[in-house]
Amino acid sequence: MGNPTGFINVGRALPTERNAGERLIDWLEVYEEIPQADVEQQASRCMDCGVPFCQSAKSEFAPAVAGCPVNNVIPEWNDLIYRGRWQDAVELLHKTNNFPEFTGRVCPAPCEGACVLGINADPVAIKLHEKEIIDHAFKQGWVVAEPPASRTGKNVAVIGSGPAGLAAAAQLNKAGHMVTVYERADRIGGLLMYGIPNMKLQKELVQRRVDILAQEGIVFVTNTEVGKDISVAQLETDFDSVVLCIGATVPRDLPVAGRELNGVHFAMDFLTANTKSLLDSEHQDGAFINAKGKNVVVIGGGDTGTDCIGTALRHQCKSAIQLEIMPRPPEQRDESSNPWPQWPKRLLVDYGQKEAIAVQGQDPRQYLVMTKKIESDGQGNVKAVHTVDITWQLNDKGQMVPQEVAGSEKIIPADIVLIAMGFMGPEGGLVAQFGLEQDARSNIAAQYDKFATSKPGVFAAGDGRRGQSLIVWAIDEGRRCAREVDSYLMGKSYLP
CATH class of the missing domain: 3.50.50.60 (FAD/NAD(P)-binding domain)
Structure with a gap:
């Protein structure tokens, strides 16, 4: 690390919260902006800890054991921003996380729970650094649409446009498949758009990312409920594979x-x-x-x-x-x-x-x-x-x-x-129409890291498969599911 004694000399500091009386009359974000120099100083607290528990999490141990589900290489981009290499930092961040502007705001930061410094001191402000990297990158114009150079000729339908669906769509599009995302609401984003209030996640940030994905070639279809406005049979006829990212929306x-x-x-x-x-x-x-x-x-x-x-x-x-x-x-x-x-x-x-x-x-x-x-x-x-x-x-x-x-x-x-x-599991109507097996908790039966359902060509990811969970786990599942779909379609996959 660039500053081997930073964790000793620098205390944890977060952005100032806006006055409660002020923020209660609007729907803007809770926190003030923090100077870039302060973020770089905070990044110096990241230790040369040997084994960075922050950057890995095992699905079978979640949520008891903390760590980052998408395996962000946290010490590396902490070091990069400490050195002022922000563009390198965002490129590294995007290798593991499609939507750091979301997780940097609404993730409860299991990475910080696993920070080695947190054993006997305040952990590194990892979540803040993730947010600042991507915000700085957008301000500098570094985040642009990157359509795939060629197409495979395969068509994939993604049902649900929450974090799992968007992550799966983004990765499958990178692999060159034509992806269509179906959303029954009038706006794309699922939980990101309507389940999280504006003061935690401004909706223009969601739309900004959706616009980039559309520019990369993903087709978004709103106000369309699969099983009602378009039949399951039609979907299976029109597409080579289907990915269900329907969430766990049945409330307890x-x-x-x-x-x-x-x-x-x-x-x-x-x-x-x-x-x-x-x-x-x-x-x-x-x-x-x-x-x-x-x-x-x-x-x-x-x-x-x-x-x-x-x-x-x-x-x-x-x-x-x-x-x-x-x-x-x-x-x-x-x-x-x-x-x-x-x-x-x-x-x-x-x-x-x-x-x-x-x-x-x-x-x-x-x-x-x-x-x-x-x-x-x-x-x-x-x-x-x-x-x-x-x-x-x-x-x-x-x-x-x-x-x-x-x-x-x-x-x-x-x-x-x-x-x-809390939530009990996915809505059963669509699952029944596809004829899919469910587990004891009514979730769609599909093994983690395989994501294949009981019906060939149909995959499931996110809360509809694992049960109510975190946005970062949904992104992890969407990414991993995309790799399995790509392998199913092409015989192998180069997706991470």
């Missing part, structure tokens, strides 16, 4: 009394409608679930729950509360039960919680709380959420189960209830 429901009331919504319905209305009309069309002046209760944690809190606050909600059934994580990693390089399980205060603290004076999250029922106002609308505190105890089968704490019942006023309890 909340089976309690009052679930059917007006004002109770799945979190993704809330987030999707908000972003679409924002993009279509800057919310002037009113075609979204408006939390203005409402008491909002989010049931469930994770990124989706945080996004619901941040979105509701930007609507100027009256209050925002987040209920989590799991215990409050510790402030610091427990080295005895959660040692490095496992993913560090510790309390994180994300942008949505920070904004709620600024507005409401306290963290919106309440831990070890279970929802018992949702109360009606007598006219079919939600009025309140009834909860009880719980503890987790072992039953006679050795399973951890929730036990209610006597006398801990509460009633929380609510005008909107958002269910953010």
Whole structure:
């Protein structure tokens, strides 16, 4: 490394967050820009650690053991930006990651969880460096369309335009195949476009990359649901291979009394409608679930729950509360039960919680709380959420189960209830039409690193195959799947 003592002399530093009061009146990114010289200095913290655990992750160990699923060669591009060789850095970054402008913003950075420096100090700010490399490259005009020099004559259909679908399409197009991507929504991007709010990922960044892919020869077809607007039989006739990247979009429901009331919504319905209305009309069309002046209760944690809190606050909600059934994580990693390089399980205060603290004076999250029922106002609308505190105890089968704490019942006023309890698997209709086998969790049955389904010529990648996961794992699967499809079509593949 260029500065062998950088990790000793330089402390970890991240961009300044915009003032909460300022950012709650717009939908722009949370962070200020950071000077290029500061990024180069931060890159000097990367150690000559011998074995860079940051740049590799095993699918069979995810998410327990951290590391980068797309195998970014992190020490190398840290060294390059420390030396000011930014163009070399982006070329190296693009060799392993098709969309670093996405992962550099919304990935939870498992690479940092595996950073060797993180054993006894703050890890290297790898995610920041990834974002800054690609942002600088776009500003300099270094990222341009690179269509393949020749075509193979093979046609591939990719169903779904989320990160897995886009990664698979990008790689297959590089191999010279003609690729058509089908998306049932009106915009390309899937989760990237409608599942992640603007303040985390500006949609012009998604469209910018989609435009480049289109210039490289990929055909994008929107407002088209395969199995409905175009038949599976037609697809199999028109294409030499099909790649299913349909995601795990069936939400986990909340089976309690009052679930059917007006004002109770799945979190993704809330987030999707908000972003679409924002993009279509800057919310002037009113075609979204408006939390203005409402008491909002989010049931469930994770990124989706945080996004619901941040979105509701930007609507100027009256209050925002987040209920989590799991215990409050510790402030610091427990080295005895959660040692490095496992993913560090510790309390994180994300942008949505920070904004709620600024507005409401306290963290919106309440831990070890279970929802018992949702109360009606007598006219079919939600009025309140009834909860009880719980503890987790072992039953006679050795399973951890929730036990209610006597006398801990509460009633929380609510005008909107958002269910953010994760996802169960892919929607079954299209899977059934293709006649594909599914695993015990209803995911499409296809072995990792092979991605071939039970039907010849049909492949699957991303959350629809592996279950709900990270964007970076979706990109990894899309890339690896593309290599298998290329081999199926051509007998061998030179894709990475």
